[in-house]
Amino acid sequence: MTLQECYTALGGDYEEAIGRLRSDRLVQKFVLKFLADPSYDNLIKSMDAQQYDEAFRAAHTIKGVCQNLSFTKLYQSSSALSEALRSGFTPEAPALAEQVNADYRQTADAIRAFQESC
Numbered sequence: 001m002t003l004q005e006c007y008t009a010l011g012g013d014y015e016e017a018i019g020r021l022r023s024d025r026l027v028q029k030f031v032l033k034f035l036a037d038p039s040y041d042n043l044i045k046s047m048d049a050q051q052y053d054e055a056f057r058a059a060h061t062i063k064g065v066c067q068n069l070s071f072t073k074l075y076q077s078s079s080a081l082s083e084a085l086r087s088g089f090t091p092e093a094p095a096l097a098e099q100v101n102a103d104y105r106q107t108a109d110a111i112r113a114f115q116e117s118c
Helices: 003-010 014-021 024-036 039-048 052-069 072-085 094-118
Strands: none
Touching: 003 014, 003 024, 003 094, 014 024, 024 052, 024 094, 039 052, 039 094, 052 072, 052 094, 072 094
């Protein structure tokens, strides 16, 4: 799997990422570091514990990282969750968190497949 194919599989914009980071090597470096970021685990734990201020911070961090890496699909869902949690719990937060979960799994699976092909 190429890096471009990885971006396609995770619902991202490879050309935008290259435009921002300027080199394939730099994009690859940060894509491969993505799975080590603890924000997703923090989001899941915080939502489960109903600690919505912590969940907001985690969703906001995921949103920022995804925006920088042009992980469009996960950026959109984490952005929606972040906004929903900005003032604490909202009724739509659990469904939005499930969408982030699904999008994160898709992203992580694509990155793992890319790692295996390196």
